[in-house]
Amino acid sequence: MGFHSPRFFVLLLMAAAFFFIAKGKRLWVLAIFDALFYLNAGILDLLLLFGAAAVTFFSGIRSRGPRKKAWALLGVTANLLNLAFFKYYHFILGNVSRLIPVPDMLLKMNPILPIGISFYTFQLVSYLVDVYRDEVPPCRSFLLFWVYISFFGQVIAGPIMRASDFIPQVERTERYTFDLGRIKSGVALFTVGLVKKLVFADTLAPFVDTFFARAADLSSIDLWIAGYLFAFQIYFDFSAYSDMALGIGTVFGYELAKNFDSPYVSQNPPEFWRRWHITLSTWIRDYLYIPLGGSRRGFARGIFNVVIAMTISGLWHGAAWNFVLWGLYHGLLSAAHRIWRNILGNRSFARKLAGFPFPLFNSLVFMQFTVVGWILFRMRDLETLFRAVRKMLTFSDLTYGPHVWYYVILVSGLYILHLIEYFVRRNAHSLSSFWDNNVPAPIKGLVYAGIVFVLCVFLRPKENAFIYFKF
Amino acid sequence: MKTKTGIPSSLKYGLVFFVLSQVLLELFLPLSLVYNYRIDYNIIKDNLTDINRVLDRLKLYIQRNGIEDYIIIIGDSVAYSGPGGPLQSVSYYMNQISREKSLPPVFNLAIPAAQMGDFYTLLLMLDQKGISTDKVIINLLYAGFVKRDPDPPVVYWLERELKRLDPVSYAQVADALLASNENKNRPDPFETFLEVYVYNWIPVLRYRDFLRAGLFKAFGAYNEVTGDIRPWYEKPYLKSLLQDPVYKRQFDPAPFALDDSNPNVFFLKRIAEHQRGKSLLLFMSPINRELMAEEVSKPGFLQNFVSLNDFLKDLASEYSFVYRDLSNVVPAHLFSDHLHLVSEGYRYFAGILWKEILNSGILHSSKAACRITARYGVDPKLWILDSSKATCPVDPAVLRFDLFRRSWGMNLRTVSDLRDGQEVA
Numbered sequence: 001m002g003f004h005s006p007r008f009f010v011l012l013l014m015a016a017a018f019f020f021i022a023k024g025k026r027l028w029v030l031a032i033f034d035a036l037f038y039l040n041a042g043i044l045d046l047l048l049l050f051g052a053a054a055v056t057f058f059s060g061i062r063s064r065g066p067r068k069k070a071w072a073l074l075g076v077t078a079n080l081l082n083l084a085f086f087k088y089y090h091f092i093l094g095n096v097s098r099l100i101p102v103p104d105m106l107l108k109m110n111p112i113l114p115i116g117i118s119f120y121t122f123q124l125v126s127y128l129v130d131v132y133r134d135e136v137p138p139c140r141s142f143l144l145f146w147v148y149i150s151f152f153g154q155v156i157a158g159p160i161m162r163a164s165d166f167i168p169q170v171e172r173t174e175r176y177t178f179d180l181g182r183i184k185s186g187v188a189l190f191t192v193g194l195v196k197k198l199v200f201a202d203t204l205a206p207f208v209d210t211f212f213a214r215a216a217d218l219s220s221i222d223l224w225i226a227g228y229l230f231a232f233q234i235y236f237d238f239s240a241y242s243d244m245a246l247g248i249g250t251v252f253g254y255e256l257a258k259n260f261d262s263p264y265v266s267q268n269p270p271e272f273w274r275r276w277h278i279t280l281s282t283w284i285r286d287y288l289y290i291p292l293g294g295s296r297r298g299f300a301r302g303i304f305n306v307v308i309a310m311t312i313s314g315l316w317h318g319a320a321w322n323f324v325l326w327g328l329y330h331g332l333l334s335a336a337h338r339i340w341r342n343i344l345g346n347r348s349f350a351r352k353l354a355g356f357p358f359p360l361f362n363s364l365v366f367m368q369f370t371v372v373g374w375i376l377f378r379m380r381d382l383e384t385l386f387r388a389v390r391k392m393l394t395f396s397d398l399t400y401g402p403h404v405w406y407y408v409i410l411v412s413g414l415y416i417l418h419l420i421e422y423f424v425r426r427n428a429h430s431l432s433s434f435w436d437n438n439v440p441a442p443i444k445g446l447v448y449a450g451i452v453f454v455l456c457v458f459l460r461p462k463e464n465a466f467i468y469f470k471f
Numbered sequence: 472m473k474t475k476t477g478i479p480s481s482l483k484y485g486l487v488f489f490v491l492s493q494v495l496l497e498l499f500l501p502l503s504l505v506y507n508y509r510i511d512y513n514i515i516k517d518n519l520t521d522i523n524r525v526l527d528r529l530k531l532y533i534q535r536n537g538i539e540d541y542i543i544i545i546g547d548s549v550a551y552s553g554p555g556g557p558l559q560s561v562s563y564y565m566n567q568i569s570r571e572k573s574l575p576p577v578f579n580l581a582i583p584a585a586q587m588g589d590f591y592t593l594l595l596m597l598d599q600k601g602i603s604t605d606k607v608i609i610n611l612l613y614a615g616f617v618k619r620d621p622d623p624p625v626v627y628w629l630e631r632e633l634k635r636l637d638p639v640s641y642a643q644v645a646d647a648l649l650a651s652n653e654n655k656n657r658p659d660p661f662e663t664f665l666e667v668y669v670y671n672w673i674p675v676l677r678y679r680d681f682l683r684a685g686l687f688k689a690f691g692a693y694n695e696v697t698g699d700i701r702p703w704y705e706k707p708y709l710k711s712l713l714q715d716p717v718y719k720r721q722f723d724p725a726p727f728a729l730d731d732s733n734p735n736v737f738f739l740k741r742i743a744e745h746q747r748g749k750s751l752l753l754f755m756s757p758i759n760r761e762l763m764a765e766e767v768s769k770p771g772f773l774q775n776f777v778s779l780n781d782f783l784k785d786l787a788s789e790y791s792f793v794y795r796d797l798s799n800v801v802p803a804h805l806f807s808d809h810l811h812l813v814s815e816g817y818r819y820f821a822g823i824l825w826k827e828i829l830n831s832g833i834l835h836s837s838k839a840a841c842r843i844t845a846r847y848g849v850d851p852k853l854w855i856l857d858s859s860k861a862t863c864p865v866d867p868a869v870l871r872f873d874l875f876r877r878s879w880g881m882n883l884r885t886v887s888d889l890r891d892g893q894e895v896a
Contacts, residue, residue: 445481456673
C-alpha cells in the first residue's frame with residue numbers, strides 16, 4: 001500500500017481520527033494501525049517484523065547486563081541473518097553454485113523479500129549498537145518499541161530513524177496536543193510528496209521503462225537521456241516518499257529525519273551523500289565506516305574504508321552485481337575526490353575554485369558522474385550495462401532522432417525545477433511567512449483548488465509502487 | 472484569516488473554486504477528449520469503468536447534437552483498427568465518407584481482445600445508457616469459435632457488467648470465467664467501489680484518465696498507436712511470432728462445436744435475440760491469406776470455415792440479421808499482420824463496409840438515406856461505391872473546426888455542408 005493510494009488515505013484519516021480522539025491510548029492506536037498497514041504486505045511479513053522487533057527488544061534489554069556484548073552480537077546477528085536469508089539468498093547461492101555444486105533443493109527455495117526489511121533491519125541494528133554503546137537506554141516497553149520500529153510513516157522505506165532521536169518522541173506521544181499549524185505543515189509536506197510522486201515520478205516512469213527496455217540498442221545520446229530521466233524519476237520517487245513520511249510524522253507529532261536535500265546541486269561525492277538518502281549515508285558512516293577505522297588510520301586506509309563502506313551500501317540496495325558496482329563506483333568517486341582534495345590542499349587556486357561560477361559548474365559536472373552511476377543502478381544485465389557505459393563515455397554512437405530535443409527540454413526543465421526546489425527549501429521560512437501574510441485568500445484558494453485538481457487528474461488507476469519499496 | 476466557522480477563508484475559496492471547476496468540466500468537457508473516433512484502449516485497459524464514462528459522454532453528445540441516425544460498431548482489435556492510431560481507423564474513414572455523403576455518423580466502440588460475451592454486454596450497457604442499438608455492426612473472427620481451454624475467456628473485459636446486467640447469461644459461463652487464467656487480474660473491489668460510488672460524483676476524478684491522456688497528447692507525449700504500424704511484409708519478426716501457440720490457436724483446424732456448448736455461439740444467439748426488430752450487420756473479418764497461407768489451407772480450417780459460414784448464414788436468416796463474409800475482400804498488401812490492416816487498408820475497408828451497409832438495407836428507413844435520395848436524386852448505395860478509392864477530401868482545418876464545434880455542442884452543420892455553404896435541414 002503506497003502513500004499515494006486511496007486505500008492509504010482512508011487508513012491515514014482513520015488513524016489520525018482515532019489518534020486524536022483516544023487520548024491516553026494513542027500508542028495503542030498507532031501500534032494497531034502500524035500492524036494494519038504492514039499487514040497489507042502479508043501476514044507472514046507482519047509476523048517476521050514482529051519477530052525481529054521482539055528479538056531486538058529482548059536483546060536490547062539484555063545488552064545492559066552481564067554478557068552485554070554477547071547479547072548485542074546475538075541480536076545484531078539475528079537481524080543480519082534475517083536480512084541475508086530473505087534478501088541475499090538467491091544472490092549468494094546463485095554465485096556459489098557457479099563455483100561449486102549446490103543441491104537443487106536449496107536452489108529451488110524461494111524466499112520472498114519482505115517489504116521494508118532492509119530499512120527496519122538497519123534501524124534495529126542501529127538500536128542494538130546504540131544500546132550496547134550506552135548511547136541510548138534500552139527500551140523497556142514493547143508497545144513503545146513496536147511503534148518506534150513499525151511506525152507506518154517510515155517502516156517501509158525509511159527514513160532510518162535513530163533510537164536516540166525517535167524513541168524519546170514516541171515516549172512523548174501522549175503529551176502531544178492538537179495543533180492546527182502542525183497539521184497544516186504535515187498536510188503541506190504530504191502534498192508536496194504526493195505531487196512529486198503522482199505528477200513527476202509516475203509520469204517519467206513509462207518513458208524511463210521504454211528507454212531501458214531497449215537499452216542494448218540505445219545510442220550514446222539516448223543513453224544519456226535515459227540516465228537523466230532515471231535520475232529525476234528516482235529522485236522524485238524516493239524524495240516523494242520521504243516528504244510524505246515527514247508529513248505523516250508531523251501530523252502525529254513526530255519529527256522524522258530528513259532524507260533528501262536537493263542532491264543534484266551537489267558539487268562532489270561527499271556533498272552528494274550528505275544530500276541523498278541522508279539517513280542511510282549517516283548509518284553507513286556511523287555503523288560501518290567509523291568502526292572500520294574511518295580516516296583515523298591514515299590516508300590510504302581511509303580511502304580503502306570509504307570504498308568498502310560505499311560498496312556495502314550499494315549491496316544494501318539490492319542483491320545484484322549492478323548494485324555492488326554502483327556502490328563501488330560511488331566509493332571510487334569519493335576516493336578520487338579525497339585524493340584530488342589532498343593534492344589541492346589549501347592552495348589559493350583551490351580557494352578560487354570555491355567562488356562563483358565554479359559551484360554551478362561543479363554541480364553540472366558532478367551531475368554527469370551521478371547519471372553514469374544511475375545507469376549502473378538501473379541496468380541488471382552486466383553485459384548490456386558495460387556496453388552502455390562504454391557507449392556513454394566514448395560517445396561512440398551519436399545517432400539521434402527528432403525526439404532528442406524534446407527530451408533535452410524535458411530534462412532541462414526538470415533540472416530547473418530541482419533548482420527551484422533547492423531555492424524554496426533554503427528560503428522555506430520567509431516564503432511561508434510571505435504566503436501566510438501577503439497572499440490574498442482568493443489567490444490561496446485558487447492555488448489549493450488547482451493542486452487538488454492536478455492531483456485528482458494524476459491519480460492513476462494502477463498504483464505505481466515506490467522504487468525503494470523493492471529494497 | 473479565519474472566518475466565523477474557524478475555517479480559513481482561503482480553504483473556503485478553494486472549495487468554491489474547486490466546485491466551480493467541476494461544474495465547468497461537466498458542462499464543457501469535449502467529446503474528443505474521451506472518444507476520438509474510437510474508445511482509447513490505452514486508457515480503458517487500465518480502468519474498465521472508463522468505458523461507462525465514454526458511453527455517458529457519447530450519449531450527451533448524441534443528445535446535444537440531436538443525432539437520430541447513427542451506427543454503432545462493436546468488435547475487437549480489427550474493428551478497433553489496431554495497430555494504427557485513431558485517425559487511421561476504419562471508423563475515422565467511415566465518418567469521412569459519412570461527412571462527404573451526408574450519411575449517418577459511425578461510433579466505434581470496439582475494444583481490442585474483446586470477445587463475444589463482451590460484445591453482448593456492451594449492447595446491454597448501451598441499452599442502459601439509452602444509446603440506440605438500432606443499427607449495429609459487429610466484427611467476427613474465426614478464432615472466436617475455436618475451443619477455449621478455458622482461455623481466452625468469452626467475456627474478457629466486461630465480466631462485472633455482464634454479471635450486473637444479465638445474471639442469467641452470466642451464470643451460464645461463470646464457471647469457465649472463474650477458471651480462466653487471463654481473467655485473474657480482476658479489479659480490486661475497493662478500487663471498483665471508489666470508481667463507482669465516489670469518483671463518479673466528482674467530474675475531475677471521473678474523467679481523470681482522459682484529462683491526463685489529453686494533457687500528454689497536448690505535449691506530444693502520448694502514443695495512441697497500439698503496435699508496429701508497418702505492413703506485414705516489412706516486419707521480419709512476424710513469421711516467427713505467429714508460430715507462438717497463442718497465434719496458432721487463432722487458426723486452429725480442429726473441429727469446433729457450433730451449438731450452445733460453444734460460449735461464442737451462446738452469446739452470438741443472445742446478440743441476435745437482442746437485435747430482433749433492429750438492424751445488425753455481422754461480418755467475418757479480413758484474413759491475410761498470403762501471410763497465413765499454410766494455416767488457411769489446412770483441410771480442417773477450410774472445413775471449419777465452410778461450416779461456420781453456413782451456420783452464420785442460417786442464423787442470420789433465423790434471426791433476420793445480415794451476415795457477410797469479408798474475410799477475402801482486402802488485398803494482402805493492405806495488412807499489417809495476419810488480421811489487422813495498415814491505414815490504407817482501413818480506408819479501403821471503410822468503403823467496403825459502407826457498401827455492405829447500404830446493400831444490406833440497414834439504412835433502409837434511415838433519414839440520411841432518404842435525404843441523399845431527395846437531395847441528390849441517387850440511390851445511396853450508388854453514391855458510396857467509389858468511396859474506397861477516395862483520397863482525403865476534407866480540409867483538415869475545416870475538420871478541426873467542425874470537431875471543435877461538435878465537441879462544444881454547437882454542431883448544426885456537417886463538414887461537407889460547411890464546405891458547400893449549405894445547411895442540413
